[in-house]
Amino acid sequence: MDDDVEELLDGIGPRLRRIRQDRGLLLTDLAEATGLSVSVLSRLESGKRRPTLDLLIPLARVYRLALDHLIGAPPTGDPRAHLTPHRADTRTRLNAVVVPLTTYPGRLQVFKQILGPSPDQPVRVSHAGHAWFYVLAGTVRLLLGDTERLLRPGDVADFDASEPHWFGPADDKPAEILHLFGPHGDRVGQ
Structure with a gap:
């Protein structure tokens, strides 16, 4: 060999x-x-x-x-995109694996995120831009301003990211989302 x-x-x-x-x-x-x-x-x-x-x-x-x-097979000349997952920055207090699906700086950003259980109390964040996510698997708990919602596969969240928010799994099982950010969202998970 x-x-x-x-x-x-x-x-x-x-x-x-x-x-x-x-x-x-x-x-x-x-x-x-x-x-x-x-x-x-x-x-x-x-x-x-x-x-x-x-x-x-x-x-x-x-x-x-x-x-x-x-x-971890080596590239074969396959024209399909080979996505590179990475762990979300711990400053976001989000226990997540992030898979960037687009790489257009300053434009709409698309990520697949696998959200793992978070040991900390949820800390709401806010930032410039607009956020949108689609739940692929699991149940996601969304805290947005003073409201709380449970989102299941097929549900969509669409909100102004300047409003304080947090989201993660509703229980101890991971959840998966397809996440879109407005022009300033490229900072999230980096």
Whole structure:
């Protein structure tokens, strides 16, 4: 086996652990969702077990990621966009993984966000611009001014971002949203 393939295989375990932790999941949560045992998942993440398709496919389904992203495969010349998730800036007090879907500075910004449970009390923020999000999965708690709303898959929030607001999962399970920001929203999550 060549060195590049060996290096790719060695990096899969730590990548899988980082993805799980970024989504706020415990090994027991992941085991329940995938049907794989906690010990198999632990050995896979620690590099003590080689990744195989029968292990990676259930993980890709639960994480809603393509296999090439899940394993960190090198670019192949594929013309599709290869999205790069990152952890939201902790100053936003939002436990989230952010996936930028557009890269147009100074224009409308679109992100997919996986919102993890937040240990802190919600802190409302305000900033210039307009915010819009669509709930893809889970239940999102939105605090906007003096009101509180629970939003479920298919629900939309549309508001002036200068009004104090906070949003996150309504319970201890992650939620996913498609988030659009007005021209000044490119600062959020960066």
